[in-house]
Amino acid sequence: MVHGTSGFRGTRAGVTAGSSPRNKPDPLVGESLPRIRVPYWCAKGHETRLVFIKLPEDQIPYRWDCPKCGLIAVREQGEATMERADEEVVKSHLDYVKERRSSQDAEMVLAGALKRLRARRILTDELLGDP
Numbered sequence: 001m002v003h004g005t006s007g008f009r010g011t012r013a014g015v016t017a018g019s020s021p022r023n024k025p026d027p028l029v030g031e032s033l034p035r036i037r038v039p040y041w042c043a044k045g046h047e048t049r050l051v052f053i054k055l056p057e058d059q060i061p062y063r064w065d066c067p068k069c070g071l072i073a074v075r076e077q078g079e080a081t082m083e084r085a086d087e088e089v090v091k092s093h094l095d096y097v098k099e100r101r102s103s104q105d106a107e108m109v110l111a112g113a114l115k116r117l118r119a120r121r122i123l124t125d126e127l128l129g130d131p
Helices: 093-100 103-119
Strands: 035-041 047-053 063-065 072-074
Touching: 035 072
Parallel strands: none
Antiparallel strands: 035 047, 063 072
């Protein structure tokens, strides 16, 4: 018989640390640490509240990326700006790959991938236009 509910019903990660969903003690789960909720505001006025482990004030980030618009959100309402600093340019996956690999490395990886596809007869020379 198949039930229409999820197999995770009644489980809430981190909420009831030290006990299982049915309040039975679980010896593998430790005590929960104290947490604090920290608000962040971006220049567009979006508010984001994040939960952190209670740490000293200097260890909690002052800035955070706004999940709604991508601008920088800060902990002081009204102090965020619409612009990112030059060193904070958002990089794409391709930018990170280019940092790790040279063009010669990329050519070698591409040649190896094409060779494997040809060996599996997934990619033929006619599809690539190779002689």
